[in-house]
Amino acid sequence: xxxxxxxxxxxxxxxxxxxxxxxxxxxxxxxxxxxxxxxxxxxxxxxxxxxxxxxxxxxxxxxxxxxxxxxxxxxxxxxxxxxxxxxxxxxxxxxxxxxxxxxxxxxxxxxxxxxxxxxxxxxxxxxxxxxxxxxxxxxxxxxxxxxxxxxxxxxxxxxxxxxxxxxxxxxxxxxxxxxxxxxxxxx
Amino acid sequence: xxxxxxxxxxxxxxxxxxxxxxxxxxxxxxxxxxxxxxxxxxxxxxxxxxxxxxxxxxxxxxxxxxxxxxxxxxxxxxxxxxxxxxxxxxxxxxxxxxxxxxxxxxxxxxxxxxxxxxxxxxxxxxxxxxxxxxxxxxxxxxxxxxxxxxxxxxxxxxxxxxxxxxxxxxxxxxxxxxxxxxxxxxx
Numbered sequence: 001x002x003x004x005x006x007x008x009x010x011x012x013x014x015x016x017x018x019x020x021x022x023x024x025x026x027x028x029x030x031x032x033x034x035x036x037x038x039x040x041x042x043x044x045x046x047x048x049x050x051x052x053x054x055x056x057x058x059x060x061x062x063x064x065x066x067x068x069x070x071x072x073x074x075x076x077x078x079x080x081x082x083x084x085x086x087x088x089x090x091x092x093x094x095x096x097x098x099x100x101x102x103x104x105x106x107x108x109x110x111x112x113x114x115x116x117x118x119x120x121x122x123x124x125x126x127x128x129x130x131x132x133x134x135x136x137x138x139x140x141x142x143x144x145x146x147x148x149x150x151x152x153x154x155x156x157x158x159x160x161x162x163x164x165x166x167x168x169x170x171x172x173x174x175x176x177x178x179x180x181x182x183x184x185x186x187x
Numbered sequence: 188x189x190x191x192x193x194x195x196x197x198x199x200x201x202x203x204x205x206x207x208x209x210x211x212x213x214x215x216x217x218x219x220x221x222x223x224x225x226x227x228x229x230x231x232x233x234x235x236x237x238x239x240x241x242x243x244x245x246x247x248x249x250x251x252x253x254x255x256x257x258x259x260x261x262x263x264x265x266x267x268x269x270x271x272x273x274x275x276x277x278x279x280x281x282x283x284x285x286x287x288x289x290x291x292x293x294x295x296x297x298x299x300x301x302x303x304x305x306x307x308x309x310x311x312x313x314x315x316x317x318x319x320x321x322x323x324x325x326x327x328x329x330x331x332x333x334x335x336x337x338x339x340x341x342x343x344x345x346x347x348x349x350x351x352x353x354x355x356x357x358x359x360x361x362x363x364x365x366x367x368x369x370x371x372x373x374x
Contacts, residue, residue: 002259005333007252016203018210019227020305025206026254030331037329039254040206065194067213067226069303072189112354115301116256118207123354142224144217146192167299167310167358174361 010036020044020080024120040118047114047123048091049078049168051176052101052131058149060099060131065144074148074158076169078123087124095128097138099147104131109175114168125172152177197223207231207267211307227305234301234310235278236265236355238363239288239318245336247286247318252331261335261345263356265310274311282315284325286334291318296362301355312359339364 007028015023022043029036052060059076066073079094081087088106095101109125139145150158158164159179173179194215202210209230216223239247246263253260266281268274275293282288296312326332337345345351346366360366 002250002333005250005252005259005331007254007331009257015205018202019212019225021227023205028254030328031252032331033328035328038206040208041255063189063192065192065218066303067194067215068228068305068307069300070196070307071303072192073300073303075303110349111352112357113256113260113352114354116253116258116260116262116353118255120255120257122352141217141220141222144192144194144219146189162297165298165300165309166303167301167354170299170361171354171357174357175367178365180362180365 005031007031018042041120042118044080044119044121045083046081046087046090046111046121047078047168048081048087048094048126049076049123049172050091050095050126050128051109051172052077052095052099052104052128054101054149055130055132056149058151059155060095060101061148061150061155062098063146063148073166074164075166076172078168078172081124088126091124091126091128095131096134097140098143098145100133100135100137101128101131102134104128109172112168112171123168123171125175127176156181192218194218205229228307229305231267231306231308232270233268233274233277233298233308234265234355235268235274235281235313236263236310236359237278237282237313237315238296238359239264239282239286239291239315241288241336242317242319243336245338246342247282247288248335248337248342249285250333250335260353261351262353263359265355265359268311275313278311278313278315282318283321284327285330285332287320287322287324288315288318289321291315296359299355299358310355310358312362314363 010027024041081090107127111122197214211228268277294314298309
């Protein structure tokens with residue numbers, strides 16, 4: 001389907017690795033003009049994030065300094081899927097590492113493409129209900145994360161106030177809650 | 188606020204440019220351990236996308252081959268803000284370039300961070316109502332885009348069916364429609 005839109009890849013080369021990504025440059029042929037163009041692809045393992053709700057109905061959230069934004073953000077927990085790991089194992093591991101919360105009942109909420117123009121991987125969304133605090137977070141030395149519990153109403157308020165702006169955090173939250181109160185246009 | 192989470196930047200260096208991004212490597216000091224770590228930042232102009240609705244109430248959508256995903260995607264129109272351009276001018280320009288639609292009444296829907304861990308820029312969301320076809324799209328030679336008109340119900344169906352997976356397209360659509368029918372958890 002949509003074969004007429006397909007760009008044939010003529011060649012690929014790898015650039016310098018970028019800590020989180022392998023950089024690949026593909027040379028591809030325009031389906032109509034036949035001209036060739038070089039395009040950037042950031043290769044990575046899949047990402048994963050979650051809405052994690054404790055036994056009191058509070059959301060387990062993380063606050064940390066983010067290097068791209070150069071500011072502190074409030075987000076849902078998440079991270080990267082280790083090679084060979086399935087995404088449920090990954091999100092449960094990341095939740096323990098970042099927050100110290102364990103257990104709960106987990107449901108898969110689907111996946112999004114962080115940006116299909118450049119990323120070759122997905123971000124998987126999970127819902128964990130009735131997670132419980134087991135001990136201190138097990139952060140690696142390269143992270144510094146503050147764990148916070150917020151009621152759903154507080155999280156909705158933080159979204160409306162622009163305090164939560166991470167597209168992938170908003171994406172997983174939107175699978176669980178109606179995060180934008182009023183549709184702008186009638187369907 | 189949250190100064191205790193702040194990582195002080197000790198130095199920055201630029202890596203090779205990546206077509207769409209400048210790559211910056213910051214060396215930052217962990218606020219607690221004092222150890223220093225190198226982190227990747229992808230610098231870019233802001234991005235912009237929109238829900239564009241024509242005078243018949245149909246959404247103007249774009250289908251194209253995406254190099255990261257290596258497949259064809261259905262998305263909302265969008266692109267990059269030119270240096271010195273405001274985001275409304277940018278989205279109206281991008282809509283013309285990608286689809287040939289012009290005019291309409293425009294409302295700002297807010298911005299998201301594509302990923303604050305690595306990106307230093309925002310994606311601005313716009314709503315354009317009553318846009319009209321003015322002529323052929325004015326794609327640059329490096330793009331090949333199929334313009335499609337879909338009813339809101341068709342777009343909602345495409346989302347539920349997993350045909351629209353681009354996180355930033357879903358993000359702008361979620362500001363206009365309740366894209367996920369049923370909340371998973373009661374508030």
